Amino acid sequence: MKNISKKRVVATTGNGAVAEAMKQINPDVLVAYPITPQTAIVQDFSQFVADGAVDSEYVTVESEHSSMSACIGASAAGARVMTATSSQGLALMHEMLYIAAGSRLPIIMPNVNRALSAPINIHCDHSDSMGARDTGWIQLYSENAQEAYDNTIQAVRIAENKKVLLPVMVNLDGFIISHGIEKAEFIEDRKVKSFVGERKPFLPLLDVDNPVTYGPFDGLGGYFMEHKKNQADAMERARDVILEAAEDFAKISGRKYGFFEEYLLDDAEIAIVTLNSSAGTTKHVINELRAEGLPVGLLKLRVFRPFPAKELAEALKHLKAVAVLDRALSSGFVGPLFSEVQTALFNLETRPKVINFIYGLGGRDYTLHEARKAFEELMTVAKTGKIKKTLGYLGLKEVEVLV
Amino acid sequence: MKDWRANKLMPGAIIPKGGTAREYKTGGWRSATPKWDEEKCKQCLICWISCPEGAVLVKDGKVRGIDMDYCKGCGICVAECPFEVIEMVGG
Amino acid sequence: MKIKDLTEKKERLTSGHRLCAGCGAPIVVRQILMGTDKPVVVGCSTGCLEVSTTIYPSTAWDTPYIHSAFENVGATISGVEAAYQSLKRQGKLDKEIKFVAFGGDGGTYDIGFQSLSGAMERGHDMVYVCYDNEAYMNTGIQRSSSTPRGAWTTTSQVGKAEPGKKQNRKNLTACIAAHDIPYVAQSSPSSWKDLVKKSTKAFDIKGPAFLNVIAPCPRGWRHPSDQALRIAKLAVETCFWPLYEVEDGEWKLNYKPKEKKPLAEWLKTQGRFKHLFKPENEHIIEELQAKVDKDWERLLKLCGEA
Numbered sequence: 001m002k003n004i005s006k007k008r009v010v011a012t013t014g015n016g017a018v019a020e021a022m023k024q025i026n027p028d029v030l031v032a033y034p035i036t037p038q039t040a041i042v043q044d045f046s047q048f049v050a051d052g053a054v055d056s057e058y059v060t061v062e063s064e065h066s067s068m069s070a071c072i073g074a075s076a077a078g079a080r081v082m083t084a085t086s087s088q089g090l091a092l093m094h095e096m097l098y099i100a101a102g103s104r105l106p107i108i109m110p111n112v113n114r115a116l117s118a119p120i121n122i123h124c125d126h127s128d129s130m131g132a133r134d135t136g137w138i139q140l141y142s143e144n145a146q147e148a149y150d151n152t153i154q155a156v157r158i159a160e161n162k163k164v165l166l167p168v169m170v171n172l173d174g175f176i177i178s179h180g181i182e183k184a185e186f187i188e189d190r191k192v193k194s195f196v197g198e199r200k201p202f203l204p205l206l207d208v209d210n211p212v213t214y215g216p217f218d219g220l221g222g223y224f225m226e227h228k229k230n231q232a233d234a235m236e237r238a239r240d241v242i243l244e245a246a247e248d249f250a251k252i253s254g255r256k257y258g259f260f261e262e263y264l265l266d267d268a269e270i271a272i273v274t275l276n277s278s279a280g281t282t283k284h285v286i287n288e289l290r291a292e293g294l295p296v297g298l299l300k301l302r303v304f305r306p307f308p309a310k311e312l313a314e315a316l317k318h319l320k321a322v323a324v325l326d327r328a329l330s331s332g333f334v335g336p337l338f339s340e341v342q343t344a345l346f347n348l349e350t351r352p353k354v355i356n357f358i359y360g361l362g363g364r365d366y367t368l369h370e371a372r373k374a375f376e377e378l379m380t381v382a383k384t385g386k387i388k389k390t391l392g393y394l395g396l397k398e399v400e401v402l403v
Numbered sequence: 404m405k406d407w408r409a410n411k412l413m414p415g416a417i418i419p420k421g422g423t424a425r426e427y428k429t430g431g432w433r434s435a436t437p438k439w440d441e442e443k444c445k446q447c448l449i450c451w452i453s454c455p456e457g458a459v460l461v462k463d464g465k466v467r468g469i470d471m472d473y474c475k476g477c478g479i480c481v482a483e484c485p486f487e488v489i490e491m492v493g494g
Numbered sequence: 495m496k497i498k499d500l501t502e503k504k505e506r507l508t509s510g511h512r513l514c515a516g517c518g519a520p521i522v523v524r525q526i527l528m529g530t531d532k533p534v535v536v537g538c539s540t541g542c543l544e545v546s547t548t549i550y551p552s553t554a555w556d557t558p559y560i561h562s563a564f565e566n567v568g569a570t571i572s573g574v575e576a577a578y579q580s581l582k583r584q585g586k587l588d589k590e591i592k593f594v595a596f597g598g599d600g601g602t603y604d605i606g607f608q609s610l611s612g613a614m615e616r617g618h619d620m621v622y623v624c625y626d627n628e629a630y631m632n633t634g635i636q637r638s639s640s641t642p643r644g645a646w647t648t649t650s651q652v653g654k655a656e657p658g659k660k661q662n663r664k665n666l667t668a669c670i671a672a673h674d675i676p677y678v679a680q681s682s683p684s685s686w687k688d689l690v691k692k693s694t695k696a697f698d699i700k701g702p703a704f705l706n707v708i709a710p711c712p713r714g715w716r717h718p719s720d721q722a723l724r725i726a727k728l729a730v731e732t733c734f735w736p737l738y739e740v741e742d743g744e745w746k747l748n749y750k751p752k753e754k755k756p757l758a759e760w761l762k763t764q765g766r767f768k769h770l771f772k773p774e775n776e777h778i779i780e781e782l783q784a785k786v787d788k789d790w791e792r793l794l795k796l797c798g799e800a
Contacts (some may be wrong), residue, residue, distance in 0.1 A: 026578040029573070062612030066569035069575065069609065073537070073573025079580055081573070099562050105416035165414050203417050205558040205574055206581065208404075208533035208591055211421030215561035216548035218416055223409060224552065227416045281695045368429065401783035409551035422556035424510030425548065432515060448497045452686045453723055455513065457505050464498040473509035477516030477712075478720030487773040491720075 006188035017145040017184050018084065018110045018170070020374040021152035023054055024192035027108070028079035030056040031067045032146040036122045037174040038086040038112040064089035064191055068096035068107075075105035076214045078204025082107070082157070083207035086174060087114035090128045091314045094135070097168055099169045101136025101217075102231060106159030106199075107167040109137075110152055113276065113327075114174040115362040116261075123363020124174040126275065129304075130328040130336045134293040136237055138168040138232060139304040142277045146184040148172040151302075154188070157245040163237040165202065173277040175363060179386025191252045235306050240399035243305055259308035261300040262315055264290060270378040271316065273341055274325040275301050278359070282325075285371035297376055301337070309344035316345060320382035323374045325394075327360045334391050353381050361396040429456065433476035433490045437469055443488040449491060450480035495687060500528045504556070506536075509758075511554035512546040517626045518726065519543045520682040523596065526623055526705070529693025533557070534592045536577075537571030539601035540564035542632040542711075543625065560647045565605035568613035568622060571595040575618045592697050593620040597689040598641035599632040603666050614702045621696040624666065625709040628655030635710050635714040639664040642734075643776045644786075645715070646766045657775050658766075662785060671740040675792035677703040679739035679748075682729035688748055708735045716765025728760045733790040738797060747797040755789070757783045 010151060012020070019041045022030065030049075032042035049058045059074075061067045067083050074081040085093065090111055100107050111132075129208040136156060142148035148170060155168035171265075187195075192291045195289060203212045218224045239259075246257040263283050265271055272282050279300035289296045299315055316322055323343075326335025333339070338356035345351045357374050371393060381387055404419040413419050439450075444466060451466060452457040459480065460467060463493040469480070481489045506527045508538040513520050519542060527534065538544040544561045547554040562570045581587040592779050595613075597606050602624040610622060626649045627645050630636040637647040642660045644702050646652045650659035671678040676699045681689040689707065696703035710727055717725055729735035730749065734757060735751040758779055761767040794800035 009510050028584070029576050031573070031576075046771060055580065057576045057583050058617065059576045059585070061569060061572075062608060062615070066566060066609050066612055068572030069562055069566035069569035070576065073560060073570040073575075074577040075573075076560050077535075077577035077581075079577035081577070083410035095563060098459060098564070102415065103417075103562070202414065203419055204589065205560055206578060208535070208558055208589060209418075211556055213421070213548055213553035213555055213559045213560045214415065216416055216418055216553060218547045218550040223416070225413055226410075230414065244466050259537040312777040411640050416550060418548070418551055418553045420556075421553065421579045422508040424549075424552040424554035425508050425509040427512075427552050429510060429512065433788060448501060449686075452525065453521060453683075454498055455515075455524075455722075456511075457507065457520075457524060464501055470729050471511065475515035476719075477722075478718075479516055479521075479723060482720040483723055 008230040010187040011181050012145055012184050013040065013179050013181055014145040014148050014172045015040035015112065015179065015321065016044065017149035018152050018172065020186055021149045022082055024046045024152065024189050025082070025156055025196050026054050027056050027082045029059060029074040029081040031059045031061055031070045031081065032059050033089065034087040035064070036177045037114055038089070040109060040178070040188050042402045064092040064343065065096060066193040068093035069098060071107045072096060072100050072103065074103055075107050076103065076204065077206045078201035080199040084110040084112070086112040087116055087329055090132060094299065097132055097135035097137060104165040104231065104234065105167060106165055108152065108155045108159055109167065109171065110148065110281065112174045112178045113171050121279050123364040124176050125361045125363065126327040127329065129169060129171050132169065133305065136166065136235070137305065140168065140170050141302055141304060142170065142172045142177070143159045143277055143279045143300060145182050148177065148252045149184055149186065150249065150253065153192055153195065154245045154249050154257070157248070158238060158242055160199055161241045162202065164234050164241050166214055166238060167236055171276065174279045181238060186367070187253055193222060195252055199236065201263050204236065209375055238307050239308070244395050245330045257302060259303045259311050260315070261302065263298035263300065264317060265297035265299055267295060269295040269320045270317050270322070270375065271297040271299055271383050272323050273299045273301065273323060273337070275304070275327065275337065278325060278327070281366055281368060289375060300379050307340050307344070312341065313348055315346045317348050317351060321353045321378045323355050323357055325359050325374065326358050328359065329358060347357055352387065353387055355381060355387055356391045357394045358391070362396050366395065427473045427476050430472045433474060434479065435473065435477070435487050436475045437478065437480050438492050439466070439469055440488045443486065445486050447489060449483050449485060449487060453479050453483040455479065496692060503528055503531065506534065506555065506557040507547065507554050508554045508760055512549060513542060514713055516712045516722055518627060518683060518711060518722040521572060521722065522625045523616065523622070525683055525691045526594065526687045527688050530592050530594045530697040532590055532697070533596055535574055537561070537567045537574065537595040539567035539597040539606055541598040543596055543598065547634060564601055566609045567595040567601060568609035571620055571657055572613040572616060572618040575620050581598060595620065595622045597622070597624055598631065599624060599626045599628055599778050600638045603639045603664050603749065608760045611673065614675050614704065615672060617701050619701055619707065621703045623705045625707055626707045627711040627714060629714050631711050631714045639687060640666065642782070644672055644767060644782060646769065652769045657769060657778060658780050667706045668727050674743060675704065676701045677739070677741050680706045680735065681725045681737055682708045682730050682735060684723045685737060685749065685785065692739060714766070718765055721763065725760070727765050728755065728763060731755045732757045732760045735785055736790065737795055738793060745785050745796040747793065750799065757786050
């Protein structure tokens with residue numbers, strides 16, 4: 001039994017997998033505030049603290065605004081710091097998201113995607129993280145518990161790289177992934193520990209012999225614009241760092257990551273672009289349609305910020321038609337992911353036709369049926385070369401709207 | 404960070420050293436100037452602890468003068484001096 | 495404590511800041527920072543003090559400093575303190591470091607109230623100092639829940655129909671005392687000995703401490719630039735701003751004026767109360783006096799002085 005693998009294959013929820021990653025990362029500070037469907041993550045972590053399994057200072061704040069504020073303080077102090085949130089919580093800390101990124105603090109935050117009110121709804125959609133698109137955070141998306149676990153671990157290396165120094169948000173779908181139980185493989189503790197290493201903070205507050213000032217006022221006569229450009233450049237540099245971290249991660253896990261995953265895309269003529277758990281359902285339908293001889297494929301985006309426009313265009317350019325699935329609305333225009341994909345494709349000499357489907361708002365099921373409907377519409381577009389409607393909805397109920 | 408300057412950007416607009424405001428002289432704000440009478444001064448140091456600018460110069464526990472590089476001329480030292488040894492003069 | 499000894503200490507708020515001539519806030523900050531010889535990390539909420547002390551690339555802080563936003567200095571500095579506790583416990587740091595948060599009354603009584611309450615309840619080893627100038631001065635003198643009744647501000651204007659602010663001010667010091675934290679006190683920079691002593695106590699006590707310090711604002715209170723400490727002193731002498739402390743739940747009065755001065759003497763030093771001296775508003779002065787009297791009696795009882 002000497003060479004027994006130390007890898008643990010477990011049945012876990014997405015939240016459980018994220019909590020396990022956090023335990024293995026063992027951050028100096030963990031800031032906790034409950035919100036469905038994220039709560040189980042900070043609950044698990046509380047148990048790790050109670051069991052003495054982590055060294056973390058566990059700070060139970062009174063709101064998400066304070067949780068991001070405390071993360072900012074702790075990270076500026078020089079600590080490795082994590083928190084987790086969802087939906088209204090992410091919205092409440094919105095202001096602080098900009099300040100975390102603008103202050104170049106490598107905070108790690110899993111966000112369990114959930115719809116924003118109103119009406120209040122606790123289930124999955126991506127309106128929360130899409131609303132945070134321009135906050136300056138790196139955004140990773142996860143199809144399942146395994147990817148949520150893997151992304152959380154890689155996030156540390158990406159965020160803290162001195163070429164980057166930006167916060168990272170790891171997204172996973174509320175309930176579907178956060179509470180669904182599936183198989184995942186955990187890496188052994190010591191390998192994770194050595195992969196993430198120790199944080200080497202840049203100009204930390206707690207270096208009291210070298211007093212520094214965080215968060216100055218930088219007005220008209222100053223360098224505000226240059227500081228923002230500097231920050232945007234760091235986001236650009238994150239592209240390489242994300243790939244480097246993925247490469248090193250493959251060495252300890254055997255699992256490969258890039259900006260996105262291509263599923264039967266090479267020889268496809270039509271394809272869906274999507275984020276998170278809907279990729280799983282889509283893959284299943286692709287298998288069925290392929291069996292029927294149809295050239296269908298998928299591009300599952302993992303890195304939303306920085307947006308891998310060049311690589312994505314390269315991967316999609318041979319297609320006749322693409323459907324972008326958005327689990328979020330931008331009332332008054334198309335879905336947010338659609339905007340990015342279409343922009344990425346626009347300057348190609350020849351480009352696929354692109355349509356947009358809004359799906360899954362407030363946790364509405366995205367079933368095999370919806371995936372098939374999307375492909376059927378794509379086939380028509382590919383055949384006719386014409387788009388009848390740019391924006392459509394999947395899974396809407398028949399209703400009578402009174403006013 | 405000795406040769407650090409504003410246009411050498413640190414990530415996050417961090418100012419990498421303390422007390423750089425000393426390079427900014429606020430004395431130009433003054434429209435009236437406190438005149439301190441060294442001979443009459445009882446060295447109670449109330450002016451020093453009352454000054455919003457930290458502009459009362461103290462050495463070896465004794466007031467030595469007022470730093471006109473920073474004094475904004477508010478007159479608090481005059482109002483607080485228990486012995487009336489500081490007065491405001493024009494300009 | 496000798497004032498001469500205090501002059502030996504390093505100035506951690508340096509000259510060259512851009513607060514108005516005669517501002518009460520930097521006097522408060524200087525005296526607070528004289529309260530400890532240990533290294534101090536300062537947090538500041540958005541406001542006059544923050545904006546005027548850290549105009550990039552100049553910082554008036556010769557000590558580690560962080561500002562993140564307006565409503566959250568309690569949470570921000572508690573994060574810094576949590577990092578310190580963690581790193582110290584893990585043996586990654588061995589220095590003893592103190593933590594202080596500064597907020598104005600807008601950032602403390604109003605928008606930052608929740609963040610302050612949370613930080614106090616969690617028991618961080620930190621000091622929170624409210625420099626209370628009784629309105630949102632940084633945005634141009636708007637009323638806050640600390641603004642006294644009757645005061646003119648730019649959002650409690652005086653006219654035919656309205657006589658300035660209509661509501662009484664919030665008793666924040668008592669609110670924080672109700673958190674049952676180790677140390678809460680009210681002080682004034684006009685009594686430097688009282689303030690520095692309370693600061694030392696606040697820094698030395700393990701756990702959270704809160705200091706509410708009156709900080710006159712020449713612009714907002716409409717008084718000459720040399721009057722900040724005179725007016726702060728009169729606030730104490732009229733019992734509008736009593737000096738007291740609550741240590742482990744024990745209320746103690748630190749100063750009892752020999753003769754309690756009429757509140758009108760304090761009101762008339764400031765242009766923001768000018769309209770109260772018109773005949774039609776004189777009843778407001780009487781009511782304000784009655785309120786001060788009632789609050790003072792209650793405080794005396796709490797402090798076992800009645």
